[in-house]
Amino acid sequence: MEVQMLTDQLTVIFRKVFNDESIILNDEITANDIGSWDSLSHMIMIAEVENAFSIKFSLREINKLKNVGTLVKLIESKMA
Amino acid sequence: MIFTSFGFLIFFPAVIIVYYFLPARLRPWFLLIASYYFYINLKPVYGILLAGVTLTTYVFAILIEDTRNEKARKALLILDIIITLLPLFFFKYYNFVNNGVYHWLLSAGIRWPLPEITLILPVGISFYTFMALGYCIDVYNEEIKAENNLGIVALFLAFFPTVLSGPIERAGNMFRQFRGRTYFDYNKVVRGFQFMLWGYFMKLVVANRVAILVSVIFNDVDHKSGASLFEAVLFYPFQVYADLGGYSLIAIGCASVMGIDVMQNFHRPFFAMSMSQFWRRWHISLISWLTDYIYTPLAFNLRRLKMLGTVIALLLTFLISGIWHGAAMTFILWGLLQGSFLSIEAVTNKKRKSFLKKYNLTKKRWFVFISCLFTYLLFAFSELFCGPVDSINHAIAIITKIFSNFRGTLYYNSPSTITFTLFGIIFLFLAEWKEEYHEERFTLLNNRNWFIRNISYALLIIIILLVGVFDGGQFIYFQF
Numbered sequence: 001m002e003v004q005m006l007t008d009q010l011t012v013i014f015r016k017v018f019n020d021e022s023i024i025l026n027d028e029i030t031a032n033d034i035g036s037w038d039s040l041s042h043m044i045m046i047a048e049v050e051n052a053f054s055i056k057f058s059l060r061e062i063n064k065l066k067n068v069g070t071l072v073k074l075i076e077s078k079m080a
Numbered sequence: 081m082i083f084t085s086f087g088f089l090i091f092f093p094a095v096i097i098v099y100y101f102l103p104a105r106l107r108p109w110f111l112l113i114a115s116y117y118f119y120i121n122l123k124p125v126y127g128i129l130l131a132g133v134t135l136t137t138y139v140f141a142i143l144i145e146d147t148r149n150e151k152a153r154k155a156l157l158i159l160d161i162i163i164t165l166l167p168l169f170f171f172k173y174y175n176f177v178n179n180g181v182y183h184w185l186l187s188a189g190i191r192w193p194l195p196e197i198t199l200i201l202p203v204g205i206s207f208y209t210f211m212a213l214g215y216c217i218d219v220y221n222e223e224i225k226a227e228n229n230l231g232i233v234a235l236f237l238a239f240f241p242t243v244l245s246g247p248i249e250r251a252g253n254m255f256r257q258f259r260g261r262t263y264f265d266y267n268k269v270v271r272g273f274q275f276m277l278w279g280y281f282m283k284l285v286v287a288n289r290v291a292i293l294v295s296v297i298f299n300d301v302d303h304k305s306g307a308s309l310f311e312a313v314l315f316y317p318f319q320v321y322a323d324l325g326g327y328s329l330i331a332i333g334c335a336s337v338m339g340i341d342v343m344q345n346f347h348r349p350f351f352a353m354s355m356s357q358f359w360r361r362w363h364i365s366l367i368s369w370l371t372d373y374i375y376t377p378l379a380f381n382l383r384r385l386k387m388l389g390t391v392i393a394l395l396l397t398f399l400i401s402g403i404w405h406g407a408a409m410t411f412i413l414w415g416l417l418q419g420s421f422l423s424i425e426a427v428t429n430k431k432r433k434s435f436l437k438k439y440n441l442t443k444k445r446w447f448v449f450i451s452c453l454f455t456y457l458l459f460a461f462s463e464l465f466c467g468p469v470d471s472i473n474h475a476i477a478i479i480t481k482i483f484s485n486f487r488g489t490l491y492y493n494s495p496s497t498i499t500f501t502l503f504g505i506i507f508l509f510l511a512e513w514k515e516e517y518h519e520e521r522f523t524l525l526n527n528r529n530w531f532i533r534n535i536s537y538a539l540l541i542i543i544i545l546l547v548g549v550f551d552g553g554q555f556i557y558f559q560f
Contacts, residue, residue, distance in 0.1 A: 019433060036429070036433065038356070039371050039376065040356070040379075040390055040429075041429075042379075043376075043379040043382075043383045043389070043390065043393075044387070044390065046380070046383060047383040047384060050383075059221075059376070059377055060221055060222065062376075062380060063221055063223065063376070064223075
């Protein structure tokens with residue numbers, strides 16, 4: 001899957017989970033940039049991403065995520 | 081030794097002078113000796129316990145890192161957690177569990193009394209135990225490298241500003257600073273002394289003053305009116321905040337004077353508009369520790385349950401927070417209450433946010449005021465279960481009387497007591513209000529004008545000396 005398509009799909013998930021239609025994702029976006037992205041909603045977003053791409057993360061992988069870019073790379077590596 | 085003792089007034093300047101005269105490479109070693117001297121001053125034998133936890137942590141972190149087999153790594157981590165928690169369990173929870181088991185067996189007709197432990201809880205054990213566990217879990221998660229220098233690990237756990245009551249620091253932040261060369265940074269030194277001064281104000285002028293009123297009222301429920309009990313309920317969060325917040329600022333300030341950055345522990349908590357905001361501002365080092373090492377793994381494993389998983393993880397995390405605070409049913413109930421508040425907010429989060437956005441409520445002053453007040457009251461009533469009284473029945477008696485028999489006179493001890501208490505609370509509140517809403521305005525300690533700056537320092541010191549209570553006992557969180 002192309003990176004852009006992947007980011008678009010992620011955008012749909014983010015908008016739904018964080019209840020914000022104005023979200024536009026890029027690699028540099030972090031939890032600080034999205035008001036509702038906190039430790040409570042984080043795992044719900046992770047579960048939605050796993051469902052959407054039929055992949056499974058480990059806790060260690062989740063802990064190492066720094067921004068949307070690292071999440072995109074992780075999803076890519078899981079789908080390769 | 082404690083921050084408000086006369087001994088510390090001599091100890092700290094002496095440490096600073098020697099620290100900056102020594103070559104930078106020797107400073108961590110000197111700090112280690114000074115920290116152990118500071119700690120064993122309270123009770124020498126507990127230094128051995130701290131050294132034991134240090135050695136266990138040092139060895140296990142290296143073993144975890146050097147082991148390749150994943151199952152063996154996990155087994156080592158579990159063993160480390162058990163060994164590190166043993167002293168904490170022994171000193172803090174043994175009597176509680178022992179009593180529970182005794183009464184449970186008694187109800188089944190079996191009489192099997194085990195001896196009670198009468199030893200005093202080693203001060204700081206809950207704090208350095210969590211720091212030690214956090215370090216080994218970080219090594220296990222490959223977030224940091226195991227430290228080969230035992231002195232650095234020992235200093236991390238014994239560092240005198242944080243050893244007694246936190247902030248609960250992380251190995252990644254502190255190792256980096258202890259390994260590196262510290263140098264004299266004028267701005268950090270000034271900021272450090274400012275933090276210390278404000279910390280002493282919070283502890284001596286606010287916490288110790290409020291404590292006089294609150295303890296008398298809470299310990300005499302039968303003879304105090306509902307109005308007086310409500311007064312104590314309203315004041316108590318200020319006492320706890322000024323006590324632990326003041327302690328934290330002195331700790332952060334001490335470290336800053338030595339060129340070392342320690343994490344923030346409070347961020348104007350009484351301006352939180354919800355309980356989830358509140359817990360991002362109150363005892364930040366403990367909550368972020370619990371989030372990283374308890375909540376996140378729990379929520380991750382329960383993520384398939386979606387919101388239900390979040391709720392279960394929240395309740396369990398705050399249950400552990402309650403148990404960390406103390407071995408009693410009151411603390412367990414307190415933890416479950418906080419977990420329930422946050423769960424309700426998590427479940428209603430989307431609807432609440434849509435509602436607030438629709439009517440633009442977060443920009444309306446009256447709504448901000450009511451939200452802050454509601455959050456404060458919720459916390460104030462729940463805080464009854466976190467230390468000021470000794471049983472759930474006692475706390476419930478207070479709440480019942482407030483709501484059933486409010487009438488009566490307000491207890492104020494003496495005109496000077498209530499005047500100084502209110503002065504401290506209002507002074508603290510106004511200072512926080514200024515920082516929250518007008519950060520760049522009305523600057524006093526940081527004013528560019530030399531005269532205003534120095535007059536402000538002088539006034540603050542005079543207020544501390546005149547209004548402060550210097551025989552107010554220890555810090556509340558020493559018992560945790």
